Amino acid sequence: MGVPGVRLCDEELKLMKPSDKFDYGANGYHISPGLVPDEVLEQLIVEAEAICCGHRGPVNGLPDRANYPQESSVLNRILAIHFPHKVSPKYTDFLSYPPVVEILEQFIGPNVKCMQSLLFIKPPGMPGQAWHQDEIPIPTRDRSLTGVWVALDDATIDNGCLWVIPGSHKPGILYERHPHDDPRFDKTPQARDIPYDESEAVPVEITRGSVLFFNGYLLHRSLNNVSADQSRRSLVMHYMSAESYLPWRGVEDYRDIVMVRGQDPYEHRGLVDESRAFVRDSGVA
Numbered sequence: 001m002g003v004p005g006v007r008l009c010d011e012e013l014k015l016m017k018p019s020d021k022f023d024y025g026a027n028g029y030h031i032s033p034g035l036v037p038d039e040v041l042e043q044l045i046v047e048a049e050a051i052c053c054g055h056r057g058p059v060n061g062l063p064d065r066a067n068y069p070q071e072s073s074v075l076n077r078i079l080a081i082h083f084p085h086k087v088s089p090k091y092t093d094f095l096s097y098p099p100v101v102e103i104l105e106q107f108i109g110p111n112v113k114c115m116q117s118l119l120f121i122k123p124p125g126m127p128g129q130a131w132h133q134d135e136i137p138i139p140t141r142d143r144s145l146t147g148v149w150v151a152l153d154d155a156t157i158d159n160g161c162l163w164v165i166p167g168s169h170k171p172g173i174l175y176e177r178h179p180h181d182d183p184r185f186d187k188t189p190q191a192r193d194i195p196y197d198e199s200e201a202v203p204v205e206i207t208r209g210s211v212l213f214f215n216g217y218l219l220h221r222s223l224n225n226v227s228a229d230q231s232r233r234s235l236v237m238h239y240m241s242a243e244s245y246l247p248w249r250g251v252e253d254y255r256d257i258v259m260v261r262g263q264d265p266y267e268h269r270g271l272v273d274e275s276r277a278f279v280r281d282s283g284v285a
């Protein structure tokens with residue numbers, strides 16, 4: 001916000017875009033410490049265990065319970081589940097969690113839709129995800145994609161917290177992704193030839209219940225979980241402006257969305273129900 005050390009008067013603050021009030025415009029991310037209280041976190045964690053054990057409906061690729069009769073040993077096999085909100089009404093409800101949506105509205109505008117959720121368990125030994133920008137796999141037309149990363153556990157360097165390159169969203173450039181063979185990361189392609197040095201990367205070590213909001217052009221990654229016994233559970237949700245089409249997953253405008261704030265200008269087109277929950281391939285045998 002403005003020049004460091006300079007205090008702005010109320011009138012000046014009113015004139016600023018809301019996103020600049022949070023330094024979101026300059027850095028491409030914003031952290032809200034302790035935004036989700038313990039009782040809500042506990043409900044999400046209990047529900048996460050039920051989803052991972054198949055108690056909430058079909059999740060493609062879940063470990064075979066015959067091989068893993070203990071619930072805890074199932075959890076130890078799972079890096080992440082895509083679209084948990086498709087099997088869990090609790091996770092569907094959480095997409096619209098008011099304290100999160102209040103902040104999202106500041107960054108995106110009055111009309112906000114969600115198209116994706118990801119539940120990470122990431123127990124020790126699981127890989128991270130190499131440098132990337134979310135607007136490549138999820139291309140909005142108006143660059144409004146915003147990730148919301150909710151820490152269900154304290155996220156540390158050891159257990160594989162997110163890392164960001166502050167300001168890397170600003171040029172509005174999409175860096176090409178290529179396959180890699182770095183064993184620290186899963187097989188998701190890596191942004192290559194980025195004009196930033198590793199020393200510019202910042203680890204986002206946040207306590208459980210804290211929430212990171214980040215711009216879809218921001219370069220980010222996570223390292224592998226090298227802790228002895230700390231899973232790094234987190235819930236990631238992706239949102240964008242409802243005014244923008246979403247050319248994703250082979251269609252001109254992806255309509256398997258959940259409106260979380262305001263009006264949907266394309267409501268007349270109806271919604272579809274096509275995403276299904278599945279386990280991400282961790283590459284760990």
Ligand SMILES: O=C(O)CCC(=O)C(=O)O
Binds near residue numbers: 147162222236
């Ligand atoms: O949390 C992680 O390990 C990676 C998440 C991520 O990069 C994303 O959701 O875009």
